[in-house]
Amino acid sequence: MRNAAHRIVQQVSRKGLPALMLAASALSVSAQDAAEDGIIQQQTQFAPGVVTVIPGDASPSETFDGPLALQRFIQSHPELEWDPTKFENGRPHFDPRSRTLIEMAKQVVLRREIYCLEFAFKPLRQIYVDVPLAGGQTQRKLIWYMVYRVRYTGKDLRPAADEIGGAKMYSRIENVSYESRRFFPLATLKDQVSGREYLDRLIPSAKPVIAARERITAPLYNSVEVFNQRIPLTQDEDSPGVWGVLTWMDVAPDIDFLSLYVSGLTNAFEQDGEGKDAPYRRKMLQLNFFRPGDAMNQTADSIRFGMPPYSNEQEHAYILDKYNVEELRNYRWVFRSVK
Template sequence: MLLNASARERIREIYPRSQLSLQLSQAVRSMSATLRMKNPRSALANHGWAFAAVWIGTNALIATGLAVTNLSAQEAAAGRADQSIEVQTQFAPGVVTVIPPAPDPKETFDGPLTLQSIIDAHPEISWNTGDHPENAPHFDPRSRTLQEMLKQVVLRREIFCLEFSFKPLRQIYLDIPRPDGRMQRKLVHYMVYRVRYRGGDLRPAADDLNTPIYRRIESVSYNSRRFFPMMVLEDHETGKKFTDRILPTAMKRIAIREQISTRLHNSVDISTVKIPRTKDEDAPGVWGVATWVDVDPNLDFFSVNVFGLTNAFQQDGEGADAPYRRKALILNFYRPGDSMDPTSDRVRFGVPAYDDPTEQAYLLKKYGQRERLDYRWSFR
């Protein structure tokens, strides 16, 4: 049995030379005496020491080798957490489209607003009393009253924005489970994407905390952020919208097809992952996939609305009935093809260009744009 140098050193540590020699000598004497008593003239008795040495030495080496192997396995298991690394697939230039974060300083505040709901709920703060002529204070200006200050409120907040990258949107036929437990083969539209946190969050800054007058915007960064996505595919031909649907049976197939060697998240479990801050252009980021089913196979012009990349929002008006609009990344796509063999059709990123101004204006109207843009940020 052949052992390398490290194994031989380990054998010497486990079985010292003197102890191993003593065990071999005792075993040889015992076997030789037994053989002579049974057959004194036997050649086996005369050379029994040789067979005994080989037999005992072989078993000792085997036992020692197993001990060394088990010990090496334990050491490897103990250090596996430190030695293992995660290697991701490096794609060729142009395969992954990167959309840089676009935070806007104007998104850090709203106002001035009139908090009419508070004024209506507390009429006692008004100056409509007979003690003050023209309902104004005696010495201070009217703008210093609480009622007037509630009409000029500026709400400030901190905003962040994540970097979004994606591979070309593709189609695949998969078996989708139905409510009755059976499987149904359907055409699935999917988009594999990556998110990274670059830092650079924006927030209003006060030069003097005792006099909170916000005259500048400062940039801050944190160790990590989380991503709570919602992907909506909007068909510009029919006006229908399709929300991303979670398909556990599709994750492995898509990961193999798109050569994603790391874990691929859906739109729910990706929110449990902390996205670390990084400035490295080769940082792996966190990968996810959005899937849509029951989309018209004759789809030509459509967009994907990506919500959750930023916490910026707008409110139309005031009160409970005033709707909130979230900032979304709008990705425009078009697919020249038909319903025959849709998986072989290539989905192109951006708005197609036409030489005819009339056709171009008609197409831009479908996308809701005034000019050709591959992507844009919008409040929806």
Template sequence: MLPATPPRLAMPLQTFSVAAWIGGLLLNCLIVEFAIAQVTPASTRGRRLAPDVLEVIKPGHEYGDTMQGPVDLPFVAGHPDLAWSPNTIAESDTLLEMGKGVRFRVDVYGLEFAFKPARMIEVEMPTAEGFRRKNVWYLLYRVRYVGGDYQPIPEADPHNNKVFTTESVSTKWVRFMPQFTLDAKGIGQYREKLSAVAKAAIAARERVGQPIYDSIEMQKLKIEISTPGNNHEYWGVATWHDLNPHIDFFTIEVRGLTNAQRIEQLPDGTLDYQQKSLVLYFSRPGDAVNELLDEIRYGIPAIEDQTRQKYVLDQFGVEKRLDYQWLYR
């Protein structure tokens, strides 16, 4: 009896089975990788900025911002004929007297503002004559609401007079209504110019890993409160173009970071409402040639030569070197 001969197809079949198994494994790996890519949030595709890359400024509201005044209401100066001497009530209870020396008590909140020093990027911008390369100045920033609002609480003192104390409170979210103005010293002011093309180019360059909003888009967002266990940060960018290339010293004013304001009485009796704003100081030691190569520096430069230092301070209209300050404007 002849020994059994293995079928000729045995080895090819085994080879095919191993190849099929390996191919199936590779296919499954590709499917899993594709699925992971689909569910991975966009923020992981960016980069994590080093802690010292951003300049962080704490919220600028203070306890004193909860009280405004005392001021006379506008009708006091406009209607002196309302003065009269009552017989049955105190004169202080008349409309004219009640309109004098009025104090307003309000809740105030503020946002944390972090930013990278102003930069420039060259972008193909649409114009009436077609696309044209322009230098775009921009400020990339991040805002967070960390709570710590101030709320005035009325209380009675031992003589039953109403006095106010402050209480630190927080809400779930606030709005940020940003306004950015670049003030080139000795040249002029520039309001922010929105550009979807520039914003896309800046987002591709900075790669913060989160959506970047312009000032209009930012107004639509609810800036949710950030806690140690639940951080909410919102990234935005302010852009300018068609700026004078000879700018050496400039500031960027940021409005909307707090609802704090101040009311001042003008000589004619009208009221002047001033919003608390953040002012950032920058210098650009360069010229109109190769603008993109010039580094923009944050803060007023410190110079050993007192004559030159005074010249720089005079350009900004300040008496001492600053990086930023909060002003009512």
């Protein structure tokens, strides 16, 4: 099953036009799936070519947590419980038990605003760069990179309170927008076969080389520099947004099926249970790619967005298993632990 993605190219070489037509059909299906996923292909004047636009994703269910069980808190503060020996029948005289401090605390719901930035990207590519080493020497390294754009389109979600009977009742969600947001990226490439992960690295010598190759006319920021950039509110399709570059080094040359996880686009999160030891997961954008190639002449390989479609049932099941999805997906939003 190794290097299954490469078989499309092999079929075209061996079988000629019929295989080429089959490959074209597969690509058209992938394009159709992209349209169904809400993906937009967009021309931009700040970088020649087309960028793939992933719209923001914010859900009303992400604006609250609770009610809270408070198990550890109650165990740590037994003095807050009612002492049944001090009350007739073990209950308060005038208030129901639901009005005790502990019972009211169990009904607490934590609410928050949720935002999500729009993420657009150019193809995932490779380039050779001279990387400085200790002692003033340099080494020629193969760098994987992605040029991207982030924009803030507003429409954040916020719990709205209506006062009923003197009490605030949160029964609806409203939209709110601000002048700007910030982006704190953390990008990880994952080999879906071996499980190896590669965290975005700062490679100062690579940025000018990449900017020249991609002909970026807007300022280009690495993953630290972009922290300081305010992403202004915009609903204009021609807005430049903020442009950045992600870079990776020492990626395995035999990688075939991979995903890019980008966190920082939204503040949504999930937590199992309560307390500092409870698993905490951030909401991330998962972009899926496949690379029909091998370890030789890697820069000539095209890294394709999406998952490779196969008519063979066994190979199709293999692909779904490696990407941990139930159907072919170009991208999805997932909650994932940060390692």
